[in-house]
Amino acid sequence: MVKVGVMIDKNSRVGRHIxxxxxxxxxxxASYRTRLSLCSRDSQNDVVAAASAALDLMENEQVYAIIGPEWSSQAKFVIDLGARAQVPIISFSATSPSLSPAQNIYFVRTTYDDSVQVKAIAAVVQIFGWKEVVPLYEDTEYGNGLIPCITNAFQEIDTRVPYRSVIHPSAHDIDILNELIKLMTMQTRVFLVHMTASLGSRLFLQANKAGMLNDETVWIVTDGLTSLLDPVGYRAKESMQGVIGVRPHLPMSKRLERFKKKYLIGARKLNLFALWGYDTVSALANAVEMAWWNSSKSRNRRRTRPKAGDGLRPSKFEVFNVVGHNEWVIGYWTPKHGLCSKRTKSNVSNFTKKENGCRTSKDNLMPPIWPGGTRQQPKGWVIPTVTGKKMKIGVPVTQRFSEFFKIVWDPQTDVPTYSGFSYDVFLEVLKELPFALPYEFKPFMNASRQSAGSYDDLLYQCYLQVVDAVVADMTIIANRSNYVDFALPYSESGVSMLVAMKDDKRRNMWIFLKPLKWNLWLTTGLAFVFKGFIVWVLERQKNEDFNGSPGEQFRLCLWFSFSTLVFAHRERIMSNLTRLVLVIWLFVVLIITQSYTANLASLLTVQRLQPKFVDVHDLVRNRHYVGYQSSFVKELLIREMNFDESRLRSYSSPEKYHKALMKGSGNGGVDAIFDETPYLKLFLAKYCDKYTIIGPTYKTDGFAFVSSTSLSLCSMHYYL
Structure with a gap:
């Protein structure tokens, strides 16, 4: 007889199957020579009682192995006791991934650990496109052990876990209801429940009472609620309509059929842990017989040192849907082929790589019936309506550059209307978020609807949590990041210098003389006269057209010279030498006329940008006045560019920029404006012919939205 301890709760259904x-x-x-003698102890569903029972079995009964306990929280302590006493602990129901046979060679697990199901759960979440899931789990070894695994699986499919709901098994119903009400204040409506059936049953009863099993919610359960170690009651099943779950697939066999016919009379469904407990005892009895025969030759009955293993791995999971009092299988999941529907179950082995698209297609699952009795898939988020709380977003009231954010109050209804580039970006971000974001704008103004302070003052309101976020053309600065959080920038960055352009004095009525210099004009005129004289000398003896009185001959020489400029001469040419001179001269004339035309066209059509100042150092050295708008630009001018603070002047609108630049330093204005590039481009769009951006660009981080550090807009940051 080989003594074996059994630690099972006396109220458990599994005990009689042992x-x-x-x-x-x-x-x-019947021919086996060894027999197992079972020494049973009641674990009393308590950690301390289980540890006490284990010590009693090891010290008083001197058992060779212990089957049990049932729960992971109990097994954690019993495994440590077994390792000290070198007594193998064999569990068919302790499924927490934190209990690893690989770390303790005296722990043998004859069931699956919970981590094997996380890929199947993640596949279900991915196939329906949900981007946020809230896990609800019990505060035990069993509940806490799965969370790191499921969180990592969700990260792989880009699904967030915005909140974790932890419920202790001893929690009262009112505590569970309060936790559910807290979940109703959030926008996520996809819930993953990982609990034993005793706590899970109470959870679903309270969720149904709170109206949370409606057509807007999704409930997914792990195999803890379906394995029937602690069966879900009839009332709880009525509260689980539309729930989706996963569980290991148990392939049918003749031996399983005989087991079901013999031991499941009157039972509604198969208890997986009862089956695993049944197999565990059979395997242990067979192992004892084999060990006896192996040691009988030496007559040395020694304890056998067990080998560590990684545990069992199921080849397939079922995806089921709770409808009525039944759990309808709507598909299967395998590590190789992903999700596939019940219709293609028999053809899984024939799938090709091309057909593996079933992993991400909802067509590969039978259409489930969701909570509320609808077949319309829930989107997984809603606008919270329990408390009516909205995110308070501070916005600036300013006249400086209203193209970014502008507020106009209706004179009749007194309702504000918002517009501007920053406002449009914010609306586009809201469209991309996978959840609703209820909000209300809070203009930063005084009683007369004027700005209540600077942008730094507006940020300080966010720090004080008067507002939750700020939507404005807010520049990202290092010292501001110490007390608020910035999203990603949505505009270009940089501080540039704007200066006025000089007047082009050449653009007057005598501009036609500008293409050529005076000495070139003089040389060209003399060349015309000299060319006319040469032609007269060569032609006057043979050509009657060049004869006449001296005055007529002089006028003819001038006329012939200048008429060749436009090729309008009509006199006959008799001498070959004259023709040679004319060919050379006409080529020279062609070059002169084309050069003149090109230069004149350039003067008339091309804008000559001639800024008054091109170097920042000239402004600093000559102590010119410069203008700025925001406080951080002022700090940049003083700290980085070495401007004297007394030479800085502040302006708050594009119109004031224009007036100050027109006056100049000598008349109470400024000679340059330093501001961020987006503002200066808006200014140039209005005054493009009088000013220009010159010099280097001093890099900044651009404009971004802001949230308080206690309420970080993580999802908005991502989509920006």
Whole structure:
């Protein structure tokens, strides 16, 4: 006789299957010489009682192994005791991933650990496109062990876990209801429940009472609520309509059929842990017989040192849907092929790589019936309506550059209207968010609807949590990041210098003389006269057209010279030498006329940008006045560019920029404006012919939205 301890709660359904398994095994193997003697102890569903029972079995009964306990929280302590006493602890129901046979060679797990189901759960979440999931789990070894695994699986499919709801098994119903009400204040409506059935049943009863099993919610359960170690009651099943779950697939066999016919009379469905407990006892009895035969030759009955293993791995999971009092299988999941529908179950082995698209297509699952009795898939988020709380967003009231943010109050209804580039960006971000974001704008103004302070003052309101966020053309600065959070920038960055342009004095009525210099004009005129004289000398003896009185000959020489400029001469040419001179001269004239035309066209059509100042150092050295708008630009001018603070002047609108630049330093204005590039481009769009941006650009981080550090807009940051 080999003593084996059994630690099971006396109220558990699994206990009677242990005794049945031993009777069946020896009925089939009557010739075996060894027999197991089961020493049962009640674990009382308590950690301390389980540890006490384990010590009693090891010290008083001197058992060779212990089957049990049932729960992971109990198994954690019993495994440590077994390792000290070198007594193997064999568990068919402790599924927490934190209990690893690889870390303790005296722990043998004859069931699956919970981590094997996380890929199947993640596949279900991915196939329906949900981007946020809130896990609800019990505060035990069993509940806490799965969360790191499921969180990592969700990260791989880009799904966030915005909140974790932890419920202790001893929590009262009112505590569970309060936690559910807290969940109703959030926008996420996809819930993953990882609990034993005793706590899970109470959870769903309270969720149904709170109206949370409606057509806007999604409930997914792990196999803890379906394995029937602690079966879900009839009332709880009525509160789980539309729930989706996963569980290991148990392939049918003749042995399983015989087991079900013999031991499940009157039972509604198969208890997986009862089956695993039955197999555990049979396997242990067979192992004892084999060990006896191996050691009988030496007559040395020694304890056998067990080998560590990684545990069992199911080849397939079922995806089921709770409808009525039944759990309808709507698909299957395998590590190789992903999700596939019940219709293609028999053809899984024939899938090709091309057909593996079933992993991300909803067509590969039978259409489930969701909570509320609808087949319309819930979107997974809603606008919270329990408390009516909205995010308060501070916005600036300013006249400086209203193209970014502008507020106009209706004179009749007194309702504000918002517009501007920053406002449009904010609306586009809201469209991209996978959840609703209820909000209301809070203009930063005084009683007369004027600005209540600077942008730094507006940020300080966010720090004080008067507002939750700020939507404005707010520049990202290092010292501001110490007390608020910035999203990603949505505009270009940089501080540039704007200066006025000089007047082009050449653009007057005598501009036609500007293409050529005076000495070139003089040389060209003399060349015309000299060319006319040469032609007269060569032609006057042979050509009657060049004869006449001296005055007529002089006028003819001038006329012939200048008429060649436009090729309008009509006199006949008799001498070959004259023709040679004319060919050379006409080529020279062609070059002169084309150069003149090109230069004149350039003067008339091309804008000559001639800024008054091109170097920042000239402004600093000559102590010119410069203008700015925001406080951080002032700090940049003083700290980085070495401007004297007394030479800085502040302006608040594009119109004031224009007036100050027109006056100049000598008349109470400024000679340059330093501001961020987006503002200066808006200014140039209005005054493009009088000013220009010159010099280097001093890099900044651009404009961004702001939230308080206690309420970080993580999802908005991502989509920006």
């Amino acid at each position: 005794d049945m398994a031993l009777s069946d095994f020896y009925a089939e193997h």
